Amino acid sequence: MADMALTVGFDLDMTLIDSRPGIRACYQALSERTGTYIDADLTVTRLGPPLADELINWFPAEEIPAMADLYREMYPTIAITATPALTGAREAIAAVREAGGRAIVVTAKYEPNAKLHLAHLGIEPDAVIGDLWAEQKAEALREHDAGVYVGDHVGDVRGARAAGALSVAVATGPCPAEELRAAGADVVLTDLTEFPRWLSDYRPARA
Numbered sequence: 001m002a003d004m005a006l007t008v009g010f011d012l013d014m015t016l017i018d019s020r021p022g023i024r025a026c027y028q029a030l031s032e033r034t035g036t037y038i039d040a041d042l043t044v045t046r047l048g049p050p051l052a053d054e055l056i057n058w059f060p061a062e063e064i065p066a067m068a069d070l071y072r073e074m075y076p077t078i079a080i081t082a083t084p085a086l087t088g089a090r091e092a093i094a095a096v097r098e099a100g101g102r103a104i105v106v107t108a109k110y111e112p113n114a115k116l117h118l119a120h121l122g123i124e125p126d127a128v129i130g131d132l133w134a135e136q137k138a139e140a141l142r143e144h145d146a147g148v149y150v151g152d153h154v155g156d157v158r159g160a161r162a163a164g165a166l167s168v169a170v171a172t173g174p175c176p177a178e179e180l181r182a183a184g185a186d187v188v189l190t191d192l193t194e195f196p197r198w199l200s201d202y203r204p205a206r207a
Helices: 020-034 051-055 061-079 089-098 111-121 134-143 154-163 177-182 192-206
Strands: 007-010 102-106 127-129 146-151 166-170 187-189
Touching (some): 007 089, 007 134, 020 061, 051 061, 089 102, 089 192, 102 134, 111 127, 134 146, 134 154, 146 154, 146 192, 154 166, 154 177, 166 192, 177 187, 187 192
Parallel strands (some): 007 102, 007 146, 102 127, 146 166, 166 187
């Protein structure tokens, strides 16, 4: 049935990948490189928003563009190999494909680095769109006609709702399940291992 052709969007950090080890190491390197104190353990408890939103906690506003460029320059050699896929990530993408759908990644991460992560892990979505946060994600979700968006942050819930997509939240990031529900998530899963079964139930209901 044509109605069954579905595009599912996925967030990246803490949805498909556990980016904490790589990001922590990158912030430690940035601290060493600049001589500026950064609590790397704290930074990885609040992943999701754009890089500049974190850097402003450690650097003067006028230095943020240069610090963001430096961080992104160092990132590939420090963070990519240190970052594993989250349990169920590959199976979630495969479930969308097996259902005849398309899987895309829409993330706030710098797009070239997002693509490096996915290539390193052998995860091959149909499209990768970076540099979009919260409601901005609706731009890409609408462009690709995504009916579902899966993410771990309340910003992802807002993005899904702004796009008119079903918000499926996973409690694998900084936002607990109750916070995701309160933000308006339509579905809250413990992690992506629950996604294939949810999708198999959702498709007949949608049909």
